[in-house]
Amino acid sequence: MQGDFVKIAKNYSAKTAYLVFSAMSTPQGSFQMSKALAKFSGLMLFLNDQNNNWYQHGIPGIAQSTDETVAKLKAEFASEGIERIVCIGASMGGYGAALYGEMLEADLVICFSCELELGLPFSRSALHSAVNKDDPRYSIDKVIRHNTKTKFIFVVGTSDIIDLYNISLIKDCGFEIYFLSSKNHFLTQDLHTAFSLENIIRDFEAGQGFPDHTWLENSEQFQQDFAHIDKVYELYVAVRRRNHERCAELISQIPAHNSLETAKLYTGMYYSRMKNYAEAEILLEQAMEKNPVNRETLFQLAICKRALGKLEEAAKLYVQVLEQDPGYAAAHHHLGMIEERYKNLDKAAFHFESAMAIKAEPQYAANLVSVLEKQVVEITNRIQELTPISSQA
Incomplete structure (x- = not known):
């Protein structure tokens, strides 16, 4: 379980596994957020997807289907004595985090700027990949079925219409959603510069929410x-x-x-x-x-x-x-x-x-x-x- 699309680092005392899913067009052999989260203590799995398949066909280096990938991950976690799972991703990686977080019944899923319904007109998944939007396994109600264990956190910028529309599909589901004022699809870059992604994720894990309310757009006018x-x-x-x-x-x-x-x-x-x-x-x-x-x-x-x-x-x-x-x-x-x-x-x-x-x-x-x-x-x-x-x- 290693290669150009999987990178594993074992450096932990707490029995937590972090699955970090790379965004679209991340070069083979590279992994998004791997440097930003290098100091995390846990079983770190940095994941990439071949040909921008939106993690629909498993993960190269693990298995060629989602079900088989999930089974192998569960076996790996069992052998390592993992007690807690956190899935993280941005853009295409956010979809991967939501999909595998749901299937693994993760404790926490953190999604930045992600699509949840694939193949929407002029969306990134429609324009830049060959996703199968008609496959019922990947429809939004299957990606997030509201299991009682997993906590979902979504972070989205108010300047990106695709991200906003996707969030609107789940806005009444009781998830933790943060709207970042005047931020675009690539908001993780700004977040890392201002706070570091490591600190952002640690705050989310601790239940402290977003670190700076001045970044947030949550007024009554905005909601209307x-x-x-x-x-x-x-x-x-x-x-x-x-x-x-x-x-x-x-x-x-x-x-x-x-x-x-x-x-x-x-x-x-x-x-x-x-x-x-x-x-x-x-x-x-x-x-x-x-x-x-x-x-x-x-x-x-x-x-x-x-x-x-x-x-x-x-x-x-x-x-x-x-x-x-x-x-x-x-x-x-x-x-x-x-x-x-x-x-x-x-x-x-x-x-x-x-x-x-x-x-x-x-x-x-x-x-x-x-x-x-x-x-x-x-x-x-x-x-x-x-x-x-x-x-x-």
Whole structure:
């Protein structure tokens, strides 16, 4: 029970087994949280899943089915005299922690930013894996059947619509749920920087809850607005599908005073797609007030600013996007168009080249060709200016 997808460390006096499930696209031979939790005292099992299978087909290095994996884990724990089981995971790993925590009847399951219903439209499990959403063994009521032993804790950021919608499916089940204000799907990075994941998990184990209430969003207004998260998720799907008629219908069903960042963002995106840039700008700025570093909000607001002729403001927003994600091809492309507008051809070419290097889109190539042609004209004209002078040498 060891290899590229299983790492075991035995360093304990207390008879506790910690199963730590890695997130999506964790490289083979690597294990999420293994450094952050290296000081834990217990039987530590760091787990990874081949090909982003969402832990549906067992765990490579242990077994090829969930049932057989659970049986082997139980046998291992029995041989080690384990008395307590804790499952931990983020994103895909959060689903793995919930699934195996339930099947093992773990004492505690801690899930960060996890999907619980697989294969939802535009979810990470649908976009980046080959999960079988129709397999009844993995439906949400099977993943969490409310056994009397296992305690579940869920941590979710208010900036991620997929995570919020998944949590809404279990919000009335009596689980311990923490909503982190203005945090995105990758909130474990911020948590580790601010508190260390080790301390967070130890607090949860001790029943002390989340360590800093200022991070939490649990106001009465939030709860009222969260009640409409299903409509906001549907709006997100409709925006992605460019189903504008459905967008308008959903927006009419979401209270105008809904303060959720995601509601502002996707309503603003709809208005932007309809070229109502002034209304979109207002909504996206309201979303940005809630979370000034949400990459998607920054990008969408930049589109509106550029359409409204506010090029300097748009350029600054695109730069902020690229500071967060240098691999965002569309941001390079849009910033290149602004630089071309200002006749900064070298900068424009750089951004079009950068966009092309990330994703070879025909429009990126066409814009790069246009800039290069303009540069050729400039160079040709300069050569013609200098030729009479150089001939006197």
